[in-house]
Amino acid sequence: xSVELIRELYDYHRWANRRLFGIASDLGDEVTLRDMGKxxxxxxIKGMFAHLYGADxxxxxxxxxxxPARMAGDADFASMSELRAKWDAxxxxxxTFVEGLSASDLARAIAFTNNQGIQAEVALAPLLQHVVxxxxxxxxxxxxMLTIASGSPPDTGIATYRVTVVKR
Amino acid sequence: xELELIRGIWDYHWWANRTLFTExxxxxxxxxRKDQGQxxxxxxLKGMLAHIYGADxxxxxxxxxxxPTKFYGDADFASLADLRTHWDELEAEQRAFVTSLGTTELARTLDxxxxxxxxxAQPLWQLLQHVVxxxxxxxxxxxxMLTMTKGSPPPTDMVLFYRQPRx
Numbered sequence: 001x002s003v004e005l006i007r008e009l010y011d012y013h014r015w016a017n018r019r020l021f022g023i024a025s026d027l028g029d030e031v032t033l034r035d036m037g038k039x040x041x042x043x044x045i046k047g048m049f050a051h052l053y054g055a056d057x058x059x060x061x062x063x064x065x066x067x068p069a070r071m072a073g074d075a076d077f078a079s080m081s082e083l084r085a086k087w088d089a090x091x092x093x094x095x096t097f098v099e100g101l102s103a104s105d106l107a108r109a110i111a112f113t114n115n116q117g118i119q120a121e122v123a124l125a126p127l128l129q130h131v132v133x134x135x136x137x138x139x140x141x142x143x144x145m146l147t148i149a150s151g152s153p154p155d156t157g158i159a160t161y162r163v164t165v166v167k168r
Numbered sequence: 169x170e171l172e173l174i175r176g177i178w179d180y181h182w183w184a185n186r187t188l189f190t191e192x193x194x195x196x197x198x199x200x201r202k203d204q205g206q207x208x209x210x211x212x213l214k215g216m217l218a219h220i221y222g223a224d225x226x227x228x229x230x231x232x233x234x235x236p237t238k239f240y241g242d243a244d245f246a247s248l249a250d251l252r253t254h255w256d257e258l259e260a261e262q263r264a265f266v267t268s269l270g271t272t273e274l275a276r277t278l279d280x281x282x283x284x285x286x287x288x289a290q291p292l293w294q295l296l297q298h299v300v301x302x303x304x305x306x307x308x309x310x311x312x313m314l315t316m317t318k319g320s321p322p323p324t325d326m327v328l329f330y331r332q333p334r335x
Contacts, residue, residue, distance in 0.1 A: 001275060002170040005293055012301075039315045106169055122330050125173055130326040133177075136301050137325075140308035147207045157305070158298035162290055 010098045013132045016156040023153050025080050031149045047074035048142050053087050059131050062112040178266045181300045184324035188310045191321040200248050215242035220303050221255050227299050235281035
């Protein structure tokens with residue numbers, strides 16, 4: 001069941017990311033490149049999505065034995081559509097990794113050096129949960145930014161996902 | 169390992185809620201009641217915290233077999249201090265519930281009715297994840313509101329929680 005729990009969390013993560021990305025893209029550059037202020041983790045919607053991509057990417061590398069020193073971000077993508085293309089590729093890779101995990105893989109300790117040079121060791125399963133939780137934090141910021149720009153986007157809660165999409 | 173995964177995110181949930189509650193409380197009752205705008209899910213720090221409490225409470229009720237129709241919120245608490253007292257009690261009740269769960273209970277299908285009377289049936293483990301994820305969404309709003317009020321609060325990343333030494 002631990003494997004199912006993680007897989008379904010990632011099904012949710014991909015769905016919520018795509019739902020918000022789709023809404024944001026439809027609003028065009030005027031909204032996604034707009035500086036919305038320094039009180040956000042990243043001042044633009046594009047920058048926020050690029051950070052989500054960057055975090056998902058750096059963690060996937062750590063899970064597969066690397067310790068990348070650099071996290072991809074806003075400046076690495078000329079446009080939302082370029083980010084989408086890279087993200088599709090990453091999502092495919094992440095999905096293959098997550099769906100290939102066994103219960104014993106989940107308990108495996110992952111040793112990594114973060115981008116401040118701090119060494120840490122945490123079991124894979126909590127790190128997998130961390131990445132989705134991290135995504136939810138920034139998706140919340142994106143939801144508020146979209147609310148300011150064009151009105152409240154639809155709900156991306158796990159309960160909504162289960163009831164309206166997976167229907168189980 | 170699934171029990172450890174669920175208990176782990178709940179330990180995280182309690183820690184992250186308290187971290188942000190303490191930050192908000194330190195700013196005083198008046199700041200916690202300040203209207204920060206309609207683009208937030210709830211316009212005040214107190215209202216946002218009261219909503220996290222309300223969601224946690226209604227879900228715990230459902231997990232224990234009830235279908236509560238009242239969703240607690242801002243108006244039910246005179247102050248952050250009042251909310252804290254109620255939340256301490258709720259958290260203790262939640263802790264007893266979560267730590268008592270076995271693998272069989274996690275897989276159990278829970279039948280409940282939403283506040284509008286609509287029936288749902290979902291496995292308990294999904295709902296246990298939902299409540300933590302729901303709160304992370306609103307904790308993010310709290311963090312941004314705190315940033316606007318007095319500067320960025322300490323991070324509540326799950327990985328930081330797992331990295332810190334625990335008894």
